[in-house]
Amino acid sequence: MEWTEWFDAEGYEIARQVLQRGIAAIFVIAFLSTAAQFPALLGENGLLPVKQFLRNPYARRQPTIFRWRYSDRMLRGVCVAGAAVAASIVLGIPQLAPSWVPMVLFLLLWGAYLSIVNVGQTFYSFGWESLLLEAGFTVAFLGSADVAPPLTVLLLTRWLVFRLEFGAGLIKLRGDTAWRDLTALTYHHETQPMPNPLSRQAHLLPRWFHKLEVLGNHFAQLVVPFFLFAPQPVATVAAAIIIATQAWLVVTGNFAWLNVITIVLAFSAVGDPAGLVVDYAPTPLWWLVIVLAVSALLAVLGWWPLRNLFSRHQLMNASFNRWHLVNAYGAFGTITRRRYEIVIEGTTARNPKEGDWVEYGFRGKPGDTRRRSRQFAPYHLRLDWLMWFLALGSREERWFIALLGKLLMADVPTLRLLGTDPFGGERPRAVRARRYLYRFTTRQQRRETGDWWTREEAGMLVPPIALGDDESRRAPE
Known part of the structure; x- marks a missing residue:
């Protein structure tokens, strides 16, 4: 031996x-x-x-x-x-x-x-x-x-x-x-x-x-x-x-x-x-x-x-050292019953009416109700994932306010993270963010409308803001 x-x-x-x-x-x-x-x-x-x-x-x-x-x-x-x-x-x-x-x-x-x-x-x-x-x-x-x-x-x-x-x-x-x-x-x-x-x-x-x-x-x-x-x-x-x-x-x-x-x-x-x-x-x-x-x-x-x-207060996805070796894992201990999405819109109108706002499209997360979701995994779309957490009521908003500012400046690297820019690289006058409740269409709804999703508005997340505005100065609705 x-x-x-x-x-x-x-x-x-x-x-x-x-x-x-x-x-x-x-x-x-x-x-x-x-x-x-x-x-x-x-x-x-x-x-x-x-x-x-x-x-x-x-x-x-x-x-x-x-x-x-x-x-x-x-x-x-x-x-x-x-x-x-x-x-x-x-x-x-x-x-x-x-x-x-x-x-x-x-x-x-x-x-x-x-x-x-x-x-x-x-x-x-x-x-x-x-x-x-x-x-x-x-x-x-x-x-x-x-x-x-x-x-x-x-x-x-x-x-x-x-x-x-x-x-x-x-x-x-x-x-x-x-x-x-x-x-x-x-x-x-x-x-x-x-x-x-x-x-x-x-x-x-x-x-x-x-x-x-x-x-x-x-x-x-x-x-x-x-x-x-x-x-x-x-x-x-x-x-x-x-x-x-x-x-x-x-x-x-x-x-x-x-x-x-x-x-x-x-x-x-x-x-x-x-x-x-x-x-x-x-x-x-x-x-x-x-x-x-x-x-x-x-x-x-x-x-x-x-x-x-075996702890009563089990941690999920936790590292116990700075080297990320031998970690704790786990996912979806809590299941959300409703799907909320944040929809970002912009306008070039000086005094915009409701019909003047158009929607930015993301690569992976749902947006346009007629667009079928695509396969991206194992590739990781980090911004899209953070948008999902934001829709759940995440308090980490600093990056999101920065994102809206980048969109107002038509920042090219930021726009490349998105799926569609409705302004073709031009600067919008204002942007805003609304929250929607999304549901998959039933088979009958799909046959009748061609949509993959239905959605209904669930409130304004960020009222219209324009370049030069701070959080207390909003663009006109």
Whole structure:
């Protein structure tokens, strides 16, 4: 018996390939989406400029390469370099080198994206940012093709999936009664942050089917995760159930890369098919020492999220350290019963009447009732997501007032974040924001009108404002 036999997880080569290449592919998306959106949202002239944020003592304590200097050019350089490194891992090139090569590259990806998340403020406050960081750090120690995958790293990856799924299941049971009476998904397909092309069809399915969905969700999140640690083939079956439930969420919603990364991580429990035999070289002592030291560190850091799982005041999507390692996860502990949307309108009229106001269109969130929702995930439209939270009554409004100011100036980078600019790049005289109640059309309404949504006004959020106005000086209605 080889002295490292207990350490080597033979029979998991496909799992390693999926984990390394899959997480790297998500890093490519994350870096490219950051390059496209970050400057307008958080850059030198963004809605919440990083330079202003870094004056805060809290911000200066965060690990980020931008602590000493930030520029949009530097940010784009980091993103391009990160996407290029991640793409090389997707192609499998570093995996042909010694194990320290993919380790170093994954740690560079983790460090670069950590630097972005730690200055991203509310636009980077989503749970899947921490999830990508933790996943990237963990799979950095899976090694190369010359040695067997380390068992401890595969187990830590399954522990990550366990926290992700079981934590989400517990937060639902502890939260909204709709999860306990099985009615949650009679609302959620319609009220989720960003519906996709099939969300309406899912919403219109029979109530009994929605109840089965909720039961299936509870089973997949509260029971199945325990079997990820069972012997094969039970662990593979458990992973397959998680993958199937996440695939249904991909089909019916736009949750950025949350579902895709969960599918990738679940492969940590999928064993190689019978007959696949890979010859590995003996595991070097230096690699064994590194992996065991990191595994011990992650095991120790796991105490805080473990305690959180069984806390009466369970935290959702919480990081217990500045490095976003071994976090608490969970989503949609509360289900909204009604869908509200913020509609931004502008006018070029000097003394506008109601018919003079025209609507700005967003890329992903509902607006025009005749427009069918599109598929964007795993790409993350950060502004559209924040607009959903704003419609729920979020108190974080500073970025939104800044957004209205940018629209008044016809700021080109800001307009590129939107789907349509009704003024073709020209400045409007005034803008305003109204709140609407949205509902999916019934099948009959769809046949009669061609609309995907119905909407009714639910009040003014921001009365008309013009350039030069402050909050006490409004443009005439």
